[in-house]
Structure formats: structure tokens, C-alpha cells
Amino acid sequence: MTTQLFSLAIGVGTQNQQGQWLEIFYPQPLLNPPAALAEAIAGPLGHAGGNHSYKLDACQLASLAEAVQAAGYKAEAELLQRLSHSAKPLVATLLENDAAPTSTPEAYLKLHLLSHRLVKPHGLNLSGIFPLLPNVAWTSEGAIDLGELPDRQLEARINGRLLEVFSVDKFPKMTDYVVPSGVRLADSARIRLGAYVGEGTTVMHEGFINFNAGTAGPGMIEGRVSAGVFVGKGSDLGGGCSTMGTLSGGGNIVISVGEGCLIGANAGIGIPLGDRNIVESGLYITAGTKVALLDEQNQLVKVLKARELAGQPDLLFRRNSQSGAVECKSNKTAIELNEALHAHN
The missing domain is CATH 3.30.70.2010 (Alpha-Beta Plaits)
Known part of the structure; x- marks a missing residue:
């Protein structure tokens, strides 16, 4: 057979x-x-x-x-x-x-x-x-059971060695097992085994990619990409896919990020983004965040939840500096976007 x-x-x-x-x-x-x-x-x-x-x-x-x-x-x-x-x-x-x-x-x-x-x-x-x-000690002499670590540390000292413990975790760093081609990883300890790091991806020193998460590449990662998030292809020049904030997923939730997105410093998302979306620095958007949809004259068209804008292209999310309200503008007219969302629902 x-x-x-x-x-x-x-x-x-x-x-x-x-x-x-x-x-x-x-x-x-x-x-x-x-x-x-x-x-x-x-x-x-x-x-x-x-x-x-x-x-x-x-x-x-x-x-x-x-x-x-x-x-x-x-x-x-x-x-x-x-x-x-x-x-x-x-x-x-x-x-x-x-x-x-x-x-x-x-x-x-x-x-x-x-x-x-x-x-x-x-x-x-x-x-x-x-x-x-298992939660183990990742050391200069490989993985060690936590219950066996004190004896190993003592043995190393007796023999004139220093047993360095890099981390205590369930997940090792990816580069101890595989280094994908065509990537730049400024601090390899911040990419866990189980991360998907696409060709052309650069992960800066403060970037982090969890297991079951990653980027299709090319792109720049300067923030946290948590489990369940997959960042689409982009370009480092001309509005490439750059993440400087937090992309949160987990469980059965998949947070995808389209091509050519920019997520600003200290920003974060809890919804999928379509292509060419921008999230203003410092703004965190959850699925239930109330968002004011604006027209070309910055007039309110509708207030809706962020999940209703999930996956839509060419959106700018920002916070009004006076009222504190979360706002959204689009390269489409807000009326067209509203009609498209209504037809989709």
C-alpha cells in the first residue's frame, strides 16, 4: 500500500x-x-x-x-x-x-x-x-531541564566554565534552528521558532515576531508581531509595509496586514488591514473601537465599529487631537466606502 x-x-x-x-x-x-x-x-x-x-x-x-x-x-x-x-x-x-x-x-x-x-x-x-x-533553560550548553539546572551550573563552575542562561521559556529562538534566506535580523533572540520570516524582511532591534506569526516580506518590522498576525508584502521605500507598533492576534483570530501598510510607533491593531492602510502613531485600534468615518471636507458621515472597516484598502486611521475621537479617511469618498460596506453587509 x-x-x-x-x-x-x-x-x-x-x-x-x-x-x-x-x-x-x-x-x-x-x-x-x-x-x-x-x-x-x-x-x-x-x-x-x-x-x-x-x-x-x-x-x-x-x-x-x-x-x-x-x-x-x-x-x-x-x-x-x-x-x-x-x-x-x-x-x-x-x-x-x-x-x-x-x-x-x-x-x-x-x-x-x-x-x-x-x-x-x-x-x-x-x-x-x-x-x-516544556519550559526549559536555554543556555550556552543547549537546552537544560530546569530541575537539573543548578547541578549543571555548579558542575560548570567546578570545571572552570560559565554556564550562561540566555532565557527560560517554552520557545527557543528561531536562528538556533533555521536562518531563512534573504532576511536581516538585528536581534535574533526576538524571533521565536515557529515564526515565518519572508524573503526581504528586516527586523530591527526592538522588533519581535512570535510563533505562528510573521511577514511575507519584503518589509520592515520595528514593533511586535504577535501570534496570529501575518504581514503582507510591501516595500521599504514609498510606503512599504512597516510595523513600529503592536499587531495583536491569538487563539483562532487571524490578523492579516495587507501590502504597503504603515503602522506607526506605539500604535497597534486588533483588526485585519487591507492594502495601503496607515495607522497613526500611538493609536491602538480594537475590533470594537468606535470610528468616525469622514468625508473629504472632514465632515462626519457615520460612526461605526472598527471591525466593519476590516480588510478595506486605502484607509487612514487617526485620533482627533481636540476631541480624542478615532477617525478614518479613505482615498475613496467616504460616501462610496459607506455604500460599499453596506452592500457587503
Whole structure:
């Protein structure tokens, strides 16, 4: 029977003293791998379907490399041969479908698929991922179980070393696992594994990209892009897609940002933006924010909630400096925009 898999990866990871996985590095995760390659790996593992992870030893991995070589996949076989020399624990993760992850190796595979640009944010089922990601110390000697950290720190000092703890978190930084092509990352610690960083993206020192979020690129990120947000393509010149504020998503909410948008310093959004939108510095727009729609003479046409303007192009959101009211103007006439929104609803 032909083996069809949603995703497949062989990785090297870290376990604590109880044999629990702390993290996994997958050098070459595959999405919808060829059936022949999937069969060459699934067969020797005795994979009978479903989503499973298999801890491997060096001999098993060498056998997998032979099977993959015999199936005609030379580059993949060479990678498996290299992994077979690992002194760290090895794991094979096979996903038959995009179901919610049930183990740490499955969770890490899905984060890798995002950061390798194989799937865009909100393109994977990540339900229940947080309990599967242990909170660990990310150190100069790799991931360490928090319960084992004091002994490791003491051991390092006794042997004349300094064990530096960079962070204590569920998510590692992306660049310890993959560095996407064509990007500039001023502070790589501010981009988590599971972020999607598109070609041509620049993330400045105060920029932050969470997991299951990112930018299609090219564009400039100077603020926070939280989970559930995906920033569309833009240009750094002539009103490119520049975010200096906060883009908030989360849960099942997807906050998309169209092409050529500008979100000013200390601004933020809780609604999707269409192409060429501008949000004034310091202005935070939530779905329920009351917005005054203005015409070309700055006369009020209608007051509506911001969610009714979600996804509309060519909008300027600003705050009236005298009244404090949130206002919106458009390159279209406000009357035309109002009529279009009414027809859409």
C-alpha cells in the first residue's frame, strides 16, 4: 500500500534525565514528502499510520539511510548517514495528517514547518501545543531541564566554565534552528521558532515576531508581531509595509496586514488591514473601537465599529487631537466606502 504522509522529519534533540524530550532540531523537515521516500522510512519503522514519533539509535538510522538510498533519494540518505553519528538522541516524526500535536517531537516539527517557510501562519493545527513544550533553560550548553539546572551550573563552575542562561521559556529562538534566506535580523533572540520570516524582511532591534506569526516580506518590522498576525508584502521605500507598533492576534483570530501598510510607533491593531492602510502613531485600534468615518471636507458621515472597516484598502486611521475621537479617511469618498460596506453587509 502506498504511504502518504502530511509531514516527515528526522531530528536530533535533547532529553532530560527522565528521558523526556526538551527540544528537537530537524535539519530538513518535509511537507507532503514523495510516497516512495515516505515508504522507505515508514516501512523499517513499522509505521502503521497515524501521527507518531520514534526514538532511534545509530544502527536504526543507518538502516533507514540504506532504505532511502535504495529508493533513489541520495541527498536524504547522506543526511541520515550524518545524523547516525550523533552523540545526542535521535527521533523520527511521521505525521499522516494535520491533527493537533500530541507530543513534543510533533510540536517541534510543526514549528519547524513554519520557520522553514513550508507553511504560512495559521496554516497548521497547533491546538494544545503549549503543554507539549516544556519550559526549559536555554543556555550556552543547549537546552537544560530546569530541575537539573543548578547541578549543571555548579558542575560548570567546578570545571572552570560559565554556564550562561540566555532565557527560560517554552520557545527557543528561531536562528538556533533555521536562518531563512534573504532576511536581516538585528536581534535574533526576538524571533521565536515557529515564526515565518519572508524573503526581504528586516527586523530591527526592538522588533519581535512570535510563533505562528510573521511577514511575507519584503518589509520592515520595528514593533511586535504577535501570534496570529501575518504581514503582507510591501516595500521599504514609498510606503512599504512597516510595523513600529503592536499587531495583536491569538487563539483562532487571524490578523492579516495587507501590502504597503504603515503602522506607526506605539500604535497597534486588533483588526485585519487591507492594502495601503496607515495607522497613526500611538493609536491602538480594537475590533470594537468606535470610528468616525469622514468625508473629504472632514465632515462626519457615520460612526461605526472598527471591525466593519476590516480588510478595506486605502484607509487612514487617526485620533482627533481636540476631541480624542478615532477617525478614518479613505482615498475613496467616504460616501462610496459607506455604500460599499453596506452592500457587503
